[in-house]
Amino acid sequence: MRRLKPMVRRAVAVSAVVAGVVAGTGGWTAGAVAGGGQGPAPERTAAMRAAYPKGVVVSRTGVHVRAKPTVYSNVVKTLRHEQVVYLVCQQRGGWVEGNPFWYRLHGVNGWVSARYVHDLQPVRAC
Numbered sequence: 001m002r003r004l005k006p007m008v009r010r011a012v013a014v015s016a017v018v019a020g021v022v023a024g025t026g027g028w029t030a031g032a033v034a035g036g037g038q039g040p041a042p043e044r045t046a047a048m049r050a051a052y053p054k055g056v057v058v059s060r061t062g063v064h065v066r067a068k069p070t071v072y073s074n075v076v077k078t079l080r081h082e083q084v085v086y087l088v089c090q091q092r093g094g095w096v097e098g099n100p101f102w103y104r105l106h107g108v109n110g111w112v113s114a115r116y117v118h119d120l121q122p123v124r125a126c
Helices: 006-023 029-034 042-051
Strands: 054-057 063-066 075-079 084-096 099-105 111-113 117-119
Touching: 084 111, 084 117
Parallel strands: none
Antiparallel strands: 054 084, 054 117, 063 075, 063 111, 084 099, 099 111
């Protein structure tokens, strides 16, 4: 069996936690991981999971969500390390460390560089 890189192992572990949350076996972490405290309605979580692919922040220091897919755009939010996000689509934008792709986030009117978010499922083009 081939060895996974540490970043991929973490993404797989986070995905497993999220899968437990969606299945209802996540215990107290269900609200914190999926919705940020209160816990989303089960039907909303299932609909988001079906409609949007998941991604996980791989930057150790977090990553800025920008208003447009470029580093020169205003910061609208900051995501923390290993935070799970839902991705609407991907588009080419400003290059970030050799990666020209940006993901549009669901629930936030903004974009995040694909350099710092690992997609756990295929993401469609915008």
